[in-house]
Amino acid sequence: xxxxxxxxxxxxxxxxxxxxxxxxxxxxxxxxxxxxxxxxxxxxxxxxxxxxxxxxxxxxxxxxxxxxxxxxxxxxxxxxxxxxxxxxxxxxxxxxxxxxxxxxxxxxxxxxxxxxxxxxxxxxxxxxxxxxxxxxxxxxxxxxxxxxxxxxxxxxxxxxxxxxxxxxxxxxxxxxxxxxxxxxxxxxxxxxxxxxxxxxxxxxxxxxxxxxxxxxxxxxxxxxxxxxxxxxxxxxxxxxxxxxxxxxxxxxxxxxxxxxxxxxxx
Amino acid sequence: xxxxxxxxxxxxxxxxxxxxxxxxxxxxxxxxxxxxxxxxxxxxxxxxxxxxxxxxxxxxxxxxxxxxxxxxxxxxxxxxxxxxxxxxxxxxxxxxxxxxxxxxxxxxxxxxxxxxxxxxxxxxxxxxxxxxxxxxxxxxxxxxxxxxxxxxxxxxxxxxxxxxxxxxxxxxxxxxxxxxxxxxxxxxxx
Numbered sequence: 001x002x003x004x005x006x007x008x009x010x011x012x013x014x015x016x017x018x019x020x021x022x023x024x025x026x027x028x029x030x031x032x033x034x035x036x037x038x039x040x041x042x043x044x045x046x047x048x049x050x051x052x053x054x055x056x057x058x059x060x061x062x063x064x065x066x067x068x069x070x071x072x073x074x075x076x077x078x079x080x081x082x083x084x085x086x087x088x089x090x091x092x093x094x095x096x097x098x099x100x101x102x103x104x105x106x107x108x109x110x111x112x113x114x115x116x117x118x119x120x121x122x123x124x125x126x127x128x129x130x131x132x133x134x135x136x137x138x139x140x141x142x143x144x145x146x147x148x149x150x151x152x153x154x155x156x157x158x159x160x161x162x163x164x165x166x167x168x169x170x171x172x173x174x175x176x177x178x179x180x181x182x183x184x185x186x187x188x189x190x191x192x193x194x195x196x197x198x199x200x201x202x203x204x205x206x207x208x209x210x211x212x213x214x215x216x217x218x219x220x221x222x223x224x225x226x227x228x229x230x231x232x233x234x235x236x237x238x239x240x241x242x243x244x245x246x247x248x249x250x251x252x253x254x255x256x257x258x259x260x261x262x263x264x265x266x
Numbered sequence: 267x268x269x270x271x272x273x274x275x276x277x278x279x280x281x282x283x284x285x286x287x288x289x290x291x292x293x294x295x296x297x298x299x300x301x302x303x304x305x306x307x308x309x310x311x312x313x314x315x316x317x318x319x320x321x322x323x324x325x326x327x328x329x330x331x332x333x334x335x336x337x338x339x340x341x342x343x344x345x346x347x348x349x350x351x352x353x354x355x356x357x358x359x360x361x362x363x364x365x366x367x368x369x370x371x372x373x374x375x376x377x378x379x380x381x382x383x384x385x386x387x388x389x390x391x392x393x394x395x396x397x398x399x400x401x402x403x404x405x406x407x408x409x410x411x412x413x414x415x416x417x418x419x420x421x422x423x424x425x426x427x428x429x430x431x432x433x434x435x436x437x438x439x440x441x442x443x444x445x446x447x448x449x450x451x452x453x454x455x456x
Contacts (some may be wrong), residue, residue, distance in 0.1 A: 099300075100300030100301060100302075101300050101301075101302050101310075101312075102300070102347060103296075103299040103300050103343060103346035103347050104299070104314075104343060104346075104347050104353065104395075105310075105311045105312075105314075105392070105424040105427075105428055106347075106351075106395055106399075106420075106424065107347050107348060109347070111300050152410065152411050152416065152420075153410040153411070172416075173420055234310060
């Protein structure tokens with residue numbers, strides 16, 4: 001008994017600490033390590049690529065939609081083959097990685113790692129995951145410089161996909177762009193999808209641009225809407241370059257300009 | 267430029283090295299412009315490396331040499347983006363102002379004054395760009411920007427982020443260059 005008491009007097013602190021540690025570990029075990037994970041999550045927050053759950057669900061939904069689009073495109077291809085549709089594209093689309101950004105702050109540009117050696121030319125259209133990204137401004141043999149649609153100098157003829165209201169989309173140096181409508185009272189509401197119109201000279205029709213975030217109908221000289229771009233331009237890593245020849249010859253008869261897109265513009 | 271003949275201890279190889287380092291540093295600045303490394307980006311804006319280079323160059327040189335350097339580097343940057351508005355204007359003003367400040371002995375070569383001067387010059391250079399956009403928007407038929415307010419709101423954002431980042435990164439470029447130029451051109455003016 002005496003020996004036990006002496007031992008206790010000698011090692012009380014140690015025993016207490018050990019007990020505390022074991023107790024804490026037990027609590028932690030019971031809580032499935034919540035504190036550790038919480039702390040870890042808090043400390044590594046700056047390093048994490050943010051992707052909340054609703055975004056993950058949205059991604060899954062987007063994936064589903066993409067798969068449907070692929071299916072529809074395939075069907076469309078079959079049907080076109082059946083009616084002997086003449087393929088207009090001669091050059092293939094090219095995937096390219098984004099290797100750089102604009103060399104100064106006033107231009108919204110990206111640099112791609114493919115150039116004229118991969119048959120990319122000036123005026124080609126660049127799309128990314130989500131939709132339209134921009135168009136090729138200049139090419140070297142192994143790189144291409146792309147003017148993003150977020151650049152204030154970039155103007156695109158666009159339409160509301162649902163109601164076919166026409167307008168012009170202008171960049172704002174951010175992930176949102178503004179769209180000015182031609183009509184005084186355009187048929188548009190938040191959430192509407194905006195695509196390029198067939199009147200656009202620099203872009204082919206029906207490429208998705210983004211969704212309407214807000215509308216200012218009272219703005220002069222024309223009603224305007226703020227469009228949230230669907231392509232994440234600031235984190236873009238890969239892009240697809242589609243061959244395209246700008247319709248700069250505006251004096252050509254309309255039938256030649258519109259080609260087979262006439263049904264879209266109605 | 268003219269200084270290469272003035273150097274007393276001029277061994278041809280040394281000059282070759284000097285030129286190599288000078289041009290190499292410019293090439294390095296140009297190559298680093300399109301990158302957006304983590305920690306070098308604020309609101310999508312990266313440090314203005316060419317501006318830092320021009321300040322480093324102008325701190326120990328004449329007004330004329332500084333203006334030429336600003337012009338050359340400005341044109342090089344134009345080649346990477348677009349010819350109008352030109353960056354040469356802003357960088358020339360930067361070079362000239364820095365050289366003038368140095369001549370009047372307002373500047374010591376320490377870290378604080380270099381950071382301050384880069385801060386101020388970054389704002390000056392971005393203002394020169396914004397002014398060119400404004401002139402174009404006021405007097406030329408097809409303006410790049412829709413409205414004046416758009417230009418100046420964007421100018422505020424760009425000038426501030428560029429100034430902060432450039433002044434923070436200035437010593438990284440300034441000290442190696444200064445060290446090199448002092449070592450290989452001991453006979454040069456103050």
